[in-house]
Amino acid sequence: MTIPKKLLVLVDGSERSIQTVNYVKDFMPIDENTRIVLFHVFDAKPEEFCELEQNPACIDAVIELKNREAEQESGIWWYLERAKEVLIKGGIPKQSVEIKFHLKEKGIARDIIDEAKKGYSALIMRRRGLGALRSIILGSIAVKLLQSITFIPILIVGQVPTNKEILLAVDASPSSRKAVEFIASLLGGHGYGTCIFHAISGLTSINFNVSNANAPKVSEAQMSDNCIEAFKLKTAQLFHTTKETLLSSGFESEKISEKIVTGVHSRALAIIKEAEEGGYSTIVVGRRGLSKVEAFFMGRVGHKVVYGGDKYTVWVV
Incomplete structure (x- = not known):
């Protein structure tokens, strides 16, 4: 492409x-x-x-x-x-x-x-x-x-000094796949480094929309090890496909890293935190997540990264 x-x-x-x-x-x-x-x-x-x-x-x-x-x-x-x-x-x-x-x-x-x-x-x-x-x-x-x-x-x-390191936040959505193909076509073969990143939400991040202030608090649930491993396996397959696309466009294997974080309360905050700790100047996100009926600007991950990651350059694909 x-x-x-x-x-x-x-x-x-x-x-x-x-x-x-x-x-x-x-x-x-x-x-x-x-x-x-x-x-x-x-x-x-x-x-x-x-x-x-x-x-x-x-x-x-x-x-x-x-x-x-x-x-x-x-x-x-x-x-x-x-x-x-x-x-x-x-x-x-x-x-x-x-x-x-x-x-x-x-x-x-x-x-x-x-x-x-x-x-x-x-x-x-x-x-x-x-x-x-x-x-x-x-x-x-x-x-x-x-x-x-x-x-x-x-x-x-954004304002962060520019470098050639990119944080590529991926999921299994078509929009995310489009983002991968975009940076591959635009940046492949030019010496850029990228981290393929995915955050797996913890159960405590699920909002049950309890409107009654007097309702008993829902106890914090823990995701089982087997469940986490199942998510990781699925993500590993996603990472493999993503890396193959980058390599075929000219990205160098030694400049591609992968990272999965689990149990996060906010995937957007996890992306921003990784950008800060990893020294990335550019974050790439898909416009829509896995929910096809939800418009980008109605408040999911991409929208929150744009707002919360105000220091960084954010590519919305």
Whole structure:
């Protein structure tokens, strides 16, 4: 399976967006077939501006707002050109980098979604940014992107210094398999290291949704050794298939490790803890888990890793 390397990189005119571009330059394998699109949705004219334009008494205010709009547009272009220069100086061919300055049409999120449908292999963004909209990962734009862009991976760049070590969290879901195939196609043969990781939940992690505060507490149940071994055996088979996919794409055997943890209360927290203790800068998770009826952003493992692992770069595939 070969995935074309056409990357949509969101640039908002901030230093954080330059850091996003640095991540692309420092982490992503770039060759002559790679195309990088630096994309910005320009939204400088508030609704009130249109009302002022229709009022002759507000001519001075309209002129002032137009001057500010021109200054803001010039500043965004400067950042876009600067971002392009960062990539070119990093060794990426000039012809492989494109700037798209897009005037808002439907809305910032909807315009990004429409652009993402044009044959990209991944969307890359920072956790914070997009102009005046701070805390992107908690904001409406990020929520809309994560809910709507299910057709390509979303790479959310964190603050941890970039290295070539990847924590690949897997389960038996089709989404997880897709994540494995994605990193194999994109990163295979370029010297990356990866840990294939799976966390087995303990029985105490099961929520029985007891709503009566006066109900007796459920005693902690212990998973039998035989049960744990059965899970481990099934996971070992999953690891074997995953490793074979990575090896066939060019990953080196000595740079692939495997780890199973058992009895965890939260699989998401176990993933984040492993990333911290293992020194990984990038976490890769599937968009959906084993429950096909549950949307990614409704609160299972992938969603919790995005929120809880805010220091790390998280790939949602």
